[in-house]
Amino acid sequence: xxxxxxxxxxxxxxxxSSYLDSLPERKVSWLEKTLGxxxxxxxxxxxxxxxxxTGLTLITLIVLVALxxxxxxxxxxxxxxxxxxxxxxxxxxxxxxxxxxxRPPDEPFWFGLFxxxxxxxxxxxTGGQYDLFYGVIWGTRTALKIGVIAVGLSVxxxxxxxxLSAFYGGWVDNGLMRITEIFQAFPFLLAALxxxxxxxxxxxxxxxxxxxxxxxxxxMGYARIIRGDILSVRERDYVLAARVIGVKDRRIISKxxxxxxxxxxxxxASLDISTIVISFAALSFLGxxxxxxxxxxxxxxSFARNWIPSLATYWxxxxxxxxxxxxxxxxxxxxxxxxxxxxxxxxxGRGV
Amino acid sequence: MxxxxxxxxxxxxxxxxxxxxxxxxxxxxxxxxxxxxLYVRDIPKNESxxxxxxxxxxxxxxIHIQYWHWLVGREDAVSGEIRGGVLRGDFGYARSSSQPVKxxxxxxxxxxxxxxxxxxxxxxxxxxxxxxKAAVNHNKPIDQFARIFAILGHSLPSFIFALxxxxxxxxxxxxxxxxxxxxxxxxxxxxxxxxSYTSLYTIDSLLNGRVDVFLDALRHLVLPVIVLSxxxxxxxxxxxxxxxxxxxxxxxxxxxxxxxxxxxxxVNGHARPNALIPVATLGGLTVAGLLxxxxxxxTVFEFPGIGQAAGQAAAQLDVIAVMSFTLLAGFxxxxxNLVVDVMYAxxxxxxxxx
Numbered sequence: 001x002x003x004x005x006x007x008x009x010x011x012x013x014x015x016x017s018s019y020l021d022s023l024p025e026r027k028v029s030w031l032e033k034t035l036g037x038x039x040x041x042x043x044x045x046x047x048x049x050x051x052x053x054t055g056l057t058l059i060t061l062i063v064l065v066a067l068x069x070x071x072x073x074x075x076x077x078x079x080x081x082x083x084x085x086x087x088x089x090x091x092x093x094x095x096x097x098x099x100x101x102x103r104p105p106d107e108p109f110w111f112g113l114f115x116x117x118x119x120x121x122x123x124x125x126t127g128g129q130y131d132l133f134y135g136v137i138w139g140t141r142t143a144l145k146i147g148v149i150a151v152g153l154s155v156x157x158x159x160x161x162x163x164l165s166a167f168y169g170g171w172v173d174n175g176l177m178r179i180t181e182i183f184q185a186f187p188f189l190l191a192a193l194x195x196x197x198x199x200x201x202x203x204x205x206x207x208x209x210x211x212x213x214x215x216x217x218x219x220m221g222y223a224r225i226i227r228g229d230i231l232s233v234r235e236r237d238y239v240l241a242a243r244v245i246g247v248k249d250r251r252i253i254s255k256x257x258x259x260x261x262x263x264x265x266x267x268x269a270s271l272d273i274s275t276i277v278i279s280f281a282a283l284s285f286l287g288x289x290x291x292x293x294x295x296x297x298x299x300x301x302s303f304a305r306n307w308i309p310s311l312a313t314y315w316x317x318x319x320x321x322x323x324x325x326x327x328x329x330x331x332x333x334x335x336x337x338x339x340x341x342x343x344x345x346x347x348x349g350r351g352v
Numbered sequence: 353m354x355x356x357x358x359x360x361x362x363x364x365x366x367x368x369x370x371x372x373x374x375x376x377x378x379x380x381x382x383x384x385x386x387x388x389x390l391y392v393r394d395i396p397k398n399e400s401x402x403x404x405x406x407x408x409x410x411x412x413x414x415i416h417i418q419y420w421h422w423l424v425g426r427e428d429a430v431s432g433e434i435r436g437g438v439l440r441g442d443f444g445y446a447r448s449s450s451q452p453v454k455x456x457x458x459x460x461x462x463x464x465x466x467x468x469x470x471x472x473x474x475x476x477x478x479x480x481x482x483x484x485k486a487a488v489n490h491n492k493p494i495d496q497f498a499r500i501f502a503i504l505g506h507s508l509p510s511f512i513f514a515l516x517x518x519x520x521x522x523x524x525x526x527x528x529x530x531x532x533x534x535x536x537x538x539x540x541x542x543x544x545x546x547x548s549y550t551s552l553y554t555i556d557s558l559l560n561g562r563v564d565v566f567l568d569a570l571r572h573l574v575l576p577v578i579v580l581s582x583x584x585x586x587x588x589x590x591x592x593x594x595x596x597x598x599x600x601x602x603x604x605x606x607x608x609x610x611x612x613x614x615x616x617x618x619v620n621g622h623a624r625p626n627a628l629i630p631v632a633t634l635g636g637l638t639v640a641g642l643l644x645x646x647x648x649x650x651t652v653f654e655f656p657g658i659g660q661a662a663g664q665a666a667a668q669l670d671v672i673a674v675m676s677f678t679l680l681a682g683f684x685x686x687x688x689n690l691v692v693d694v695m696y697a698x699x700x701x702x703x704x705x706x
Contacts, residue, residue: 051500182370185685187644190678193666197674198381278509282648285511287667304515305652308530311519318519322512329507337503 038263045342052338058331066141073137076105082138082295084130087121093307093314096124096132105134124316126303130293132316136324138295143328146211146280146296147273153215155269158222159262165223166230177227180220189279191217196288207296210280210289218276222265229261236260267339274332281325297321353697360693364686371682372438375675376419382671384411389672390422390444391435393452409435443676448668453676456661462551463532464657467580467650468642469552470573474581475588476635480628482585483592487627488619490597498589506586514579514652521575528575530654537568576653580646584638592631599627629699633692640688644681 032040046052065072069081076085087094087102098121107119123132165176195213203209233239234257242252281298283289285305290296300321307314379387384406388396391409396402406412408429410421425437436442443453486498521528533541533553540546540562541553549559554573557565599605600623608622609615645659654660658677665673 178366178370182367182374185367185371186678186682187641187685189647190644190662190674190681193647193662194375194671194674194678195378197666197669197671198378200669202381274507281509282511286647286651286663298511301511301515308515308518309523311515311523315519318512318515322516325509325512326507329509330503333503333507337499 055334066144074106084135087129094125123320135300139297142296150276154219157219161223162226166227205291210283233261271336274329393445446673448670460658466552471580479585479588483589486593487596502586502589505582596627599623636692
């Protein structure tokens with residue numbers, strides 16, 4: 001737009017419509033037409049930045065591994081695929097490449113392609129002989145599952161509280177926001193630790209006690225963001241304009257307020273998956289949550305705690321789960337950082 | 353401004369009520385047997401003692417009465433002394449380590465304070481320095497580098513970073529061991545000649561004239577400090593950077609440049625003080641967070657602070673103990689929030705004058 005500096009006097013006095021006609025038409029590609037301007041802009045921003053492309057690639061990789069976990073590492077026990085197969089009970093970890101002593105699980109199809117005969121512990125084993133490769137691959141599935149459930153439920157609660165607060169205002173708003181603040185008054189991890197310690201005897205060991213705890217102390221951020229967004233969108237000029245030309249309330253809410261107030265939150269929320277996955281892994285690392293032998297990264301890594309003085313020898317018990325988690329978080333954060341810049345309205349039109 | 357501070361102080365009791373009520377609601381999930389840890393150390397042996405304890409400490413009273421007693425304590429019908437009462441600092445018993453939670457906190461808190469002291473300085477100074485460098489060199493290589501560095505630090509889960517650090521610097525190189533002191537230094541500290549002034553070993557050792565103990569304590573602090581600061585830099589960098597970018601766009605910065613000031617004076621004299629106001633808030637919260645216990649880092653490094661104690665208690669499902677640590681951390685955060693808000697009013701004229 002070169003017309004920004006023009007004063008109204010310089011505009012040809014032919015009336016507004018012919019002035020608009022005199023401007024060169026912006027080319028709109030078919031892709032932009034099908035996706036809509038907002039999605040198109042986000043997509044263009046992501047694909048135009050090497051950092052976010054890396055992030056997107058890493059996340060795609062993670063999702064594929066989670067989806068095809070049964071093909072990559074076939075379970076030994078089909079009924080309980082999340083339990084990591086054990087190869088004996090020896091307390092000493094075994095080097096990557098050691099062969100299975102007891103009956104191995106089915107050999108995955110891709111292993112034959114490398115011309116190997118015998119299915120081995122390709123990532124080694126932990127103390128207690130849990131197969132690390134299996135743990136890391138199925139741990140990816142656990143991580144995604146946890147992340148999606150926890151963030152999904154937190155967003156739903158946050159959305160309910162936030163929109164009730166914004167729509168009713170007054171004492172409802174006041175009360176709900178005070179409650180939100182109280183939930184935020186605790187350090188997240190300690191509060192989650194307490195609640196999972198309380199819930200574990202009640203519902204038994206498993207993914208649910210820490211998951212519930214992460215949700216109970218995790219929804220407040222979304223409630224506040226959604227409340228704020230709804231309040232600010234409600235006052236925007238385009239909502240006012242819609243109201244002036246007599247659009248019905250329901251249509252204003254569904255067409256103008258919800259897309260502009262909630263979609264940004266959904267994108268932010270999806271980025272929180274990595275935070276949730278780390279918190280879950282941290283709880284499980286501390287020994288809260290899943291039963292021993294469950295395929296989750298935090299637990300795989302916690303096996304290393306017994307070997308700290310000799311980690312120089314048993315490096316693989318830290319390395320493989322650590323690499324998996326770092327790839328996961330890095331992918332999510334790289335994409336998130338780019339998205340935050342693209343979504344930030346102050347940065348719009350600055351050629352992100 | 354006085355109004356603002358008074359209003360802020362009036363909210364305090366309300367928050368305090370909410371926070372304690374929420375914790376107490378969680379406590380009420382427990383069986384009376386577990387709740388008896390609020391008043392007695394040992395698990396009641398049989399049902400008749402249990403019934404006696406329930407009666408003696410009113411564990412079947414209506415919930416609001418129990419809440420009140422939990423808050424301010426309760427006169428023991430037999431001995432006549434006041435037992436319990438979290439506001440009095442009596443949190444009950446940590447059964448996983450058979451001692452009153454109060455003693456546990458007293459013993460573990462100095463380590464956490466010491467860790468906080470040494471962590472806050474690099475976090476704030478280096479984080480802010482990087483943020484300002486990134487903002488001043490917006491979109492230049494330094495900025496990109498700082499951002500990647502921050503993302504990397506943020507992406508490393510603390511326990512992985514801590515374990516890898518231990519693997520390299522302890523298992524391989526033997527430089528920085530876990531724990532708070534080596535065995536020989538511990539013996540010195542526990543010996544009768546040692547005068548404990550502050551319970552912070554780095555300070556006490558100097559006051560006792562033992563440089564070797566001082567160096568040993570310092571050696572044990574290196575890794576936890578590095579881990580805690582690396583994972584926090586990202587936040588400081590992001591906040592400082594965006595606040596600084598915002599400030600550099602202000603008209604008074606343009607004015608300062610227009611009247612011909614050197615760029616260094618514009619940044620250091622005009623932009624930086626104002627850009628740092630949000631950072632001050634963040635700093636207060638960081639200190640409070642660290643004082644509440646860095647659970648993961650302390651656990652991996654076997655650093656005997658309250659974070660490690662909380663982690664251990666939770667792993668053994670000692671709810672009364674974990675809950676007490678959470679409540680303590682909550683209290684610290686509430687006070688920090690108050691301090692930060694008041695400080696904000698002093699720092700920001702827009703708040704001060706409104």
